[in-house]
Amino acid sequence: MPSKRYARVDRDYCVACGCCVKVCPMDAIAVWHGVEARVDEARCVGCGRCAKECPAGAIELKERGMQP
């Protein structure tokens, strides 16, 4: 069953430092071409470790929409 929440990166604030990548227990986040972090929403379990670590405050946890 998919988790209730998932991490969402605000690309205006992300500095692509990679702190989130290091703490993600699911390998669900990666820095895309040195530009910004991107979340694999299917893998993300919404634990919030990345959001806690992010120095730029660029990660928010979002509720997942209704699953089909």
Next chain:
Amino acid sequence: MKKQQKHWYDYLWIVTPIYLALGFFNILFAWLGMIFFCLPLFIAIFGGSKLYCNRFCDRGQFLSLLGGRLKLSANRPTPNWMRSRWFRYGFLVFFFAMFFQMLWVTYLVGSGAQNLSEAVKLFWTFRLPWDWAYNGEAAPWVAQFAFGFYSLMLTSNLIGWIVMALFKPRSWCVFCPMGTMTQLICKLRAPREDGGQTACSVNGCAGCAGCGKKEA
């Protein structure tokens, strides 16, 4: 669940205290800092990535260690103004202005128009006598550059430690001039896309060629 595997590059934090300590013995070691300056640029220009920040940055790791494992950080959110675009780019411009000013002084000393100043300047203001770390073994301009570069490194480390203590461990990374610059280079080099996430970042390669690679 991913195993927290340690790699050789996870121990690079040791480079920061070693570099700063070497400057107390002989200021000419400050030249080694050019590695921290050139390597991220090379990786960004030729590799199109921020692998330096993401993996190899000794300062980032050192800040994580102090603020994370040693719990010296208040872990408060970085203030909005500090993570804003104008502050990040403004700090980049300011830092480079100071860097070029340092190069100018190096040139003046090299041309004999100015005498070597055996001092480290903190926060571009406070002059600390540092004459014990130089015994005249190199040309005056070589030593002047070393004093100037070490001043820059020590000052930026101090700023990093201050924001680490007040905010998140790696708050420095938000406005680190090298990080801002390499991100700008990466933005210019990154493959074009119509906004939003490409299919590959979510569901594996969909063969859309949006990443610039040909369909496998």
